[in-house]
Amino acid sequence: MYVTAAILSVVLALVSLAAGVPKLLLKGDVPVKLQEHMGLSAGLVRLIGVAEVAAAGGLVVGLFWQPLGIAAAVGFALMMAGAVAFHARAGDYADPAARGNALAPVVLTVLSVAAAVTLGLAM
Template identity: 60%
Template sequence: MVRFIGLAELAAAAGLLAGLFWQPIGVAAALGFAVVLVGAIGFHAKSGDYAKPETRGNAMAPAILTIVAIAAAATLVLAS
């Protein structure tokens, strides 16, 4: 599973770069990356990683990157 997630993240990064030249692939990559990050937040929340107050801040990186990925998709859609 870890390798699949890593490959999905690499594909998303490549897709975002390709999206600079062909917008539909960039939008798909940004949305796919957002799905991976939402899944990461859900998985870690379910396993109890964010149960303690001192570890809840660890959820901020995936949450912020999810917002950035959605913003990238919206920007690519609105720019066309």
């Protein structure tokens, strides 16, 4: 079970880091789209970036201390559930052009829950 937890944690950490750094630095298209399309402030986008980078760190350290990994995975799942709610409120699931990007948080929520469960079972 630990191997599954490790794979899920590493994949989620890489995705979380790759998504969080541009938001933290307010660089690239994603932070601009979050501000324009979703109506988020620059400060909130940075806060989301900080949370995603922290989740990546927690998932990696959680490979050696499972309680932290479980907490990071649960926190990341809650953050992705919030992203799903924001996409739903913006109507992205009804828009074929935006649906692909909006489905990523759904998949990441499921993977985060799976990581938390497998880390818990690996203890």
